[in-house]
Amino acid sequence: MSASPPFARVVIAGIGLIGASLALAIKAGGLARLVVGLDADARVREVAPNLGIVDSIETDPVAAVRGADLVVLAVPVRAMGSLVQAMAPGLAPGTIVTDTGSVKCAVIEAVSPHLPAGVHLVPGHPVAGTEHSGPEAGFAELFRDRWCILAPSEGTDAAAVETVARLWRAVGSDVEVMDPVHHDRVLAITSHLPHAIAYTIVATAADLENQLQILAASADPQKVTTAEVIKYSAGGFRDFTRIAASDPVMWRDVFLTNREAVLEMLGRFTEDLIRLQRAIRWAEADTLEALFRRGREIRRGVVAARQAGRFVYGENGERKDDTTGE
């Protein structure tokens, strides 16, 4: 490691789970001379420096970014445009602006118009997180062995992309560069649809208590209570609730800004679920068994991939050794 850190002044805008974790990882790795926080929430501004997450904290976007070589937007996606507009007077040519949002096209669209000439936008998305929110939930190891996707527009400065890639590698991530449109589709199925389902099923379950069930099979309708659902959640339900605990504002913004891709995935999923429903109604044993066997095969693929990013994939999904070895 060189004597002088790769960054002089890094600004993290939004000290939530992701922002706090990145700040801690940068400090732990000695990657910046100064890590400056920026947050609109007074409670966060008090907590973040006290917990040693940032070296200093700012309320004024212009003051915060002045002299920064890297600005990381870690706020909900729909807040990014106006935030960068507010920062703009402090952004000097050569500064790199990156973000951690779960959608990429909408970020590029919202942020680009406000960037002064010579400021580079490198859209990013660390595919990492926990079900917890807020600065207290942050930890330096969150990004270790995770993928970070960078999704620059055509014509983005290659050196700026490489600088941001180095940062993510330094905090333990494997970096992939992807077209922003493609990113939004991939994440619609791997992350946004699962969240839509998770939020929905917990509501469906809780509603059972609010309504007498009408079950043709029984002359004696009995309510299923939320307490019972919670009590027996080890049967599968619990897996789904973990991601239903994710930050509501962040997820509201994801669904509003990746609408097209999410609506397509929802349509496909619902279609497939209704096919399953029909197979159950008509007692199509072979259809059910075939579908379930296929599910198990796909799961085996997930286990083999270890998610951690140690491998790359061939065109047919076969695992190959990564260029980094192993």
Add this chain to the structure above:
Amino acid sequence: MSASPPFARVVIAGIGLIGASLALAIKAGGLARLVVGLDADARVREVAPNLGIVDSIETDPVAAVRGADLVVLAVPVRAMGSLVQAMAPGLAPGTIVTDTGSVKCAVIEAVSPHLPAGVHLVPGHPVAGTEHSGPEAGFAELFRDRWCILAPSEGTDAAAVETVARLWRAVGSDVEVMDPVHHDRVLAITSHLPHAIAYTIVATAADLENQLQILAASADPQKVTTAEVIKYSAGGFRDFTRIAASDPVMWRDVFLTNREAVLEMLGRFTEDLIRLQRAIRWAEADTLEALFRRGREIRRGVVAARQAGRFVYGENGERKDDTTGE
């Protein structure tokens, strides 16, 4: 612990994940003089005694159950009726037959007609499992701090129910007695619906590769590959795939034998998902945020309950201390 074990001869029919785990737990706890396995699969019959899962293994149902005081059915639900029919000549009055199936009404219906007079049926369901199958996946601690639901019909011998309850408590479970119809409804939402969703979403994802996507947002349709879905599954998808790895035949039988309740839960869930889909399409930010906040609250309930069965619940779902203390 008394010098003589509570059971003389326990027969475990079906040495899969659940059967093997129960056999191991019974042996570890010294709960039976002899644990006898019964399995139709020659490979399992070779493996199970070699791994020390059972003391001996049988192919003939009549020979296996002769002299048994407890017979545990741990085969797929739709196999139980004919299995008990085959055992019947060996079942002596006073013998207790119990099972580990995920549905209860269908088991009672299928098994009861074949039981000789004086043989007690105590339907049971340990709410425990992993995504792995087969005898090698079994381990003695599987049932520790889990719920086991017993769902006897009216008129079932109370002493037989208590004997089975003591067995499950001895292997570490908390026991709840529940009406079979109610059991099947509760599990339809907490376990069967999540499995239906999990199996479906992995198929939906894998199908993306098989078809060009038509996305209105883009003039350049790009396929999302299965390899990409697997690679970025940490974004939420992975949680759903775990239970999609469960045993296909077991789950086929669950859906075929709990049809009414599962179809109702599927109907409710789909309705709620389509409401969410509409809110996304119409950019109803407040609706989305409210739904997501509610999901988070319910998740907090799951965490507070710790699933493990250390607490009981009041009518409004509030947690109370269990009678066992803590």
